[in-house]
Amino acid sequence: VGELRLQGRMRPPGLAAFERRVQEVNPRYSFEQGAVRLSPAFQKTFRSDAEAWSFFRAQPPSYRRVATWWVMSAKKDETRERRLARLIAESAAGRRI
Structure with missing residues (x-):
């Protein structure tokens, strides 16, 4: 923005925004x-x-963090529950998601 101001390319509405x-x-x-x-x-x-x-606990911390975030970042409760069920199923089968 500073460079655009110096070039005279910033108008008042743009600066306000x-x-x-x-x-x-x-x-x-x-x-x-x-x-x-x-x-x-x-x-x-x-x-x-x-x-x-x-x-799950045997996996590296980076995987556990990403998988946990994947479950908990869902906006809807139903989605979080579905993701948790998938994480549990895949972990029980010895697979990562």
């Missing part, structure tokens, strides 16, 4: 998130399948 922009961007990707954890209810469900939980 730029000033109103949202400064903070909500983190969208797993690597932008802080520590994301499964909800207590989801963790209890996951732990109830010992084989799946054991496989």
Whole structure:
């Protein structure tokens, strides 16, 4: 914007829009998130399948973080539940999602 101003290419409406922009961007990707954890209810469900939980815990922290974020980042409860069920099924089969 500074360079555009110097070139005289910024008009008042554009400057006003730029000033109103949202400064903070909500983190969208797993690597932008802080520590994301499964909800207590989801963790209890996951732990109830010992084989799946054991496989999941044996995976590298980076995979666990991405998989957890994948489950918890869904907007709808139904989607989170469906993703958790898939994560448990794949983990029980010894496969990553």
